[in-house]
Amino acid sequence: MSFLTGSANCIKYTLFAFNLVFIITGIILIAVGAGVAGTFEEYDSFLKSNFYSITTFLIVIGVFIFIIAFFGCCGAIKENYWMILIFSVLLGLIFILELAAGISGYVLRNQTQDLISEKLNQTMLEYKTNPTISNLWDYTQREFTCCGTNDYTDWKLETKVNLANNYTADALPISCCAMPPGEIGSFYCVALNGDMNRYADGCLTEFSSYISAHAVSLGAAGVIIAIIQFFGVLFACYIAREIKIRDGISGFM
Numbered sequence: 178m179s180f181l182t183g184s185a186n187c188i189k190y191t192l193f194a195f196n197l198v199f200i201i202t203g204i205i206l207i208a209v210g211a212g213v214a215g216t217f218e219e220y221d222s223f224l225k226s227n228f229y230s231i232t233t234f235l236i237v238i239g240v241f242i243f244i245i246a247f248f249g250c251c252g253a254i255k256e257n258y259w260m261i262l263i264f265s266v267l268l269g270l271i272f273i274l275e276l277a278a279g280i281s282g283y284v285l286r287n288q289t290q291d292l293i294s295e296k297l298n299q300t301m302l303e304y305k306t307n308p309t310i311s312n313l314w315d316y317t318q319r320e321f322t323c324c325g326t327n328d329y330t331d332w333k334l335e336t337k338v339n340l341a342n343n344y345t346a347d348a349l350p351i352s353c354c355a356m357p358p359g360e361i362g363s364f365y366c367v368a369l370n371g372d373m374n375r376y377a378d379g380c381l382t383e384f385s386s387y388i389s390a391h392a393v394s395l396g397a398a399g400v401i402i403a404i405i406q407f408f409g410v411l412f413a414c415y416i417a418r419e420i421k422i423r424d425g426i427s428g429f430m
Contacts, residue, residue, distance in 0.1 A: 282396025
């Protein structure tokens with residue numbers, strides 16, 4: 178059997194090099210997917226399953242790329258028509274799936290605020306009865322220096338605290354306020370218009386932007402890597418065609 182020559186031979190080694198790149202892209206997809214999944218896991222009670230489906234999708238795609246790269250490397254070096262054909266078909270499918278994941282990430286970005294708003298309002302009702310929810314709300318309000326979904330008036334805990342001069346006020350979660358420096362004794366976070374310690378903004382805008390940015394990173398990773406792999410499909414198809422002509426193979430392509 179004669180070896181490929183000229184431009185076909187050059188592209189053969191380019192395809193082999195591309196497969197090394199594919200292995201790296203597989204690692205990147207797994208790392209990005211796992212990293213974002215870990216971030217989402219931290220706020221699990223505030224997020225719907227939509228946010229986890231794309232991360233899982235990209236991790237699975239990253240694993241499959243390792244398998245597909247085997248056919249590409251072996252097929253390119255051995256100049257095996259069928260292995261390269263299998264590689265090009267599988268890589269083409271992965272290309273479509275990554276584009277779908279990338280587009281889904283950008284679509285999810287536009288839906289983030291509505292999806293999160295629903296969950297935030299729902300979990301506020303469980304603040305006093307569910308320790309997991311109360312800890313997550315306290316962590317989120319401190320982390321993003323915010324109070325409530327849209328503002329502090331979203332909290333309806335029906336708890337009063339006694340202040341000076343027998344004055345009572347509606348109590349808020351302590352995490353809604355910044356602890357004043359040098360505070361001694363009991364500290365209350367209350368729903369008073371003049372409370373300068375209370376965080377003015379609601380959590381929805383900042384938290385949604387934070388989650389949306391991670392959704393965009395998933396989409397960007399999927400689209401960029403899909404573009405790289407598109408050229409791999411083109412190279413593989415060209416090599417398969419050259420081998421077919423050389424060996425007189427009939428059938429596909």
